[in-house]
Amino acid sequence: MLETLCQKMFGRSLWVYHANSGGCNGCDIEVLAVLTPYYDAERFGIKLVGSPRHADAMLCQGPAMRATASALRRAYDAMPAPKLVFAIGSCACGGGVWHDSYSVLGPVERVIPVNYYIPGCPPRPEAIIYGVAVAAGLVDKRTAPVQFKQLELPIPRYHPSDLRGGGELVVYERSEKI
């Protein structure tokens, strides 16, 4: 649903606005690396604009802080209506290492709704391009939750009900040892 809408709305070119609400500047440098000729993001129509009023997408770095939350909210409200928000880096995705300190409110989704998450500390420039490509529908996402469940105890348990045979030779049924 969201992807088809994204393909329809942001198919041709995506103008991004770059908002840092209290990060350490690491993710900013990676976003700037995306715009250099090495990772030429303008091939895909991604262009950095200076004002949120011109932007289709917002790249958020840094957690939502007590001091900058209202400014972030105002920047989000200033963007015109079909809008995307990318949370770039661990701080924007989950609050960062200092998520429980006084001045940090938490991830940016505490303040503005986030559409796409790009984790990493900082994420590689490729990862940012990949995230934008996932949003634009060029590639599929590759992550899925992993669940592992042990079905049997790793060591044998000798319940009396599993013992077979009698006399001197007693065989444990589940394992082949005597």
Added chain:
Amino acid sequence: MSLLSKLKETVIGLRAGRVTFPYPRKAREAPAKYRGRPIFDGTKCIGCAGCANNCPAREILVIDVCQEIRILQYLGRRCTYCGRCADLCPEKAITMSGEYETATDRIGDLQQRLELFMSTCQRCGRCFKEPSALERLQMKGYRFDDLANERWVFRSQSYLQGAPPADDINLDLD
């Protein structure tokens, strides 16, 4: 003069080549030392929760459902990929992979969840403490009672008949 400089510029421009990586069309490998997403191997994990105790972002949760089942949940939202969990895992159940294409639209996609059986005492059903390295040596017949001099004192007589039991440790008779 200006024509010459223009010619020079043209030559430089022709020799420059292309620097842009063909990234989204051709996959690009991360460098060998790059730490990406940690991968938790449930078959090796013993559920000691050392990773959860030492995670700087407190991102690994340990939930003890009952005495025997422990759930180890890695959420991955604010993980900084520092690799400390992989460093101190005693069973090397955590490996830092080079995977970086983890962009997603649901934050829950990043989580990994291990549901492990914890071995308990078969008689009373409670957890028991694993014997320490010193206590395990005691079970093998060694005794570490000379703490002041830090000497190994041998207790079992059965090992003393032939060759010394360990080459690098000097043993004294009890």
